[in-house]
Amino acid sequence: MSIDYKAEIIKLKEKLPVTVVGHYYQRDEVFEMADITGDSLELARRCKADTNPWVVFCGVGFMGQSVKVIAPEKRVLMPKVACCAMARMIDGSYYDDSVNYMVERGIPKENILPITYINSDASVKAKVGEMGGMVCTSSNAYKIIEKGLESGKKILFVPDRCLGQNFANSMSLKSCVIGEGECDPKEADVICFNGFCSVHQLFTLDDIEFYRNRYPGIKIAVHPECDPAIVDAADFAGSTSQLIKYVNDLDPEQKVAIGTEYNLVNRMRQGNTYVLSSTKPECPTMNETTLEDLYLTLKSIEDEQPINEIVVDEHTVKYANLALERMLAIK
Ligand code: 13P
Ligand code: SF4
Numbered sequence: 001m002s003i004d005y006k007a008e009i010i011k012l013k014e015k016l017p018v019t020v021v022g023h024y025y026q027r028d029e030v031f032e033m034a035d036i037t038g039d040s041l042e043l044a045r046r047c048k049a050d051t052n053p054w055v056v057f058c059g060v061g062f063m064g065q066s067v068k069v070i071a072p073e074k075r076v077l078m079p080k081v082a083c084c085a086m087a088r089m090i091d092g093s094y095y096d097d098s099v100n101y102m103v104e105r106g107i108p109k110e111n112i113l114p115i116t117y118i119n120s121d122a123s124v125k126a127k128v129g130e131m132g133g134m135v136c137t138s139s140n141a142y143k144i145i146e147k148g149l150e151s152g153k154k155i156l157f158v159p160d161r162c163l164g165q166n167f168a169n170s171m172s173l174k175s176c177v178i179g180e181g182e183c184d185p186k187e188a189d190v191i192c193f194n195g196f197c198s199v200h201q202l203f204t205l206d207d208i209e210f211y212r213n214r215y216p217g218i219k220i221a222v223h224p225e226c227d228p229a230i231v232d233a234a235d236f237a238g239s240t241s242q243l244i245k246y247v248n249d250l251d252p253e254q255k256v257a258i259g260t261e262y263n264l265v266n267r268m269r270q271g272n273t274y275v276l277s278s279t280k281p282e283c284p285t286m287n288e289t290t291l292e293d294l295y296l297t298l299k300s301i302e303d304e305q306p307i308n309e310i311v312v313d314e315h316t317v318k319y320a321n322l323a324l325e326r327m328l329a330i331k
Helices: 005-015 040-049 061-070 092-104 122-130 141-149 161-170 205-214 228-233 240-249 262-267 291-302 314-328
Strands: 018-023 036-038 054-058 075-077 112-117 134-136 154-158 175-177 190-192 219-222 256-259 273-275
Touching: 005 018, 005 291, 018 040, 018 061, 018 291, 036 040, 040 061, 040 314, 054 061, 054 291, 061 075, 061 122, 061 314, 075 291, 092 112, 092 122, 092 154, 092 190, 112 122, 112 141, 122 134, 122 314, 134 141, 134 314, 141 154, 141 161, 154 161, 161 175, 161 190, 161 228, 205 219, 205 228, 205 256, 219 228, 219 240, 240 256, 240 262, 262 273
Parallel strands: 018 036, 018 054, 054 075, 112 134, 112 154, 154 190, 175 190, 219 256, 256 273
Antiparallel strands: none
């Protein structure tokens, strides 16, 4: 007899002191089961404020890790410990290499203010925290960079070169990417690590041209993980929550093509909403989590044999927490 996962999940959620969290990029059937949804910043804030001792996080690894770091007393489980491909691009030693790159080109370490996008491992956040730096997300990067600049230091931005460049451009700051052409830290305000999201690299200028030609007057809305040329050519760039708000505020007759992960775009207003790509922009890791995985994870709590628990060592929690709390303190 096959299991009705949805019904079983609902029963387990009623019985257990657990909060199910779901990022917008999750599959629809998993997303529907979540008690808390939002963009990365909202999820971090709301998980911290939540009172249940158990969190089951449907998303990618750095998201579950961040909850464990800001609320170490919680037991955090992930139905799939799927790692964001961008977060995988940098580890502690690549981070150290980036700091050394700047030091070797005449910027003393104490004059570097590191900012890491939340899409990074807790070990990288800890290094950033130890150096007095902060975490940012796609919804607050402007404010965080602005705050960082108050120190009068050079900003080292990791791991997403696109986010770093896009926000530097919107603030009329000079930026460069380590390993791409001449990147002289003395000449730039924001020095970016060369990481990127392969899903958001799928959106091209040809896609924008296609939609603008086909539907004159169409709006183009994209996530700031897209290439700077795409963000430049778009009408709006914002985090997942900001994209939802932008689209919801449009006149229902207004056509809009959206450049972000497929599950979210597909869930948005139908009819006049288009996916800004000829290739289906699916995040493979976000799509790994299934309803069965969620059921098995909740069942493991009931059976007192929790699976896929997120564990972060004390040193990492201490310093990654500093970097995350510095961000959360900025309203
Ligand atoms: P948001 O913070 O906008 O939810 O983005 C998370 C993410 O991974 C985008 O690719
Ligand atoms: Fe990471 Fe890109 Fe997937 Fe977001 S869409 S979780 S940045 S791989």
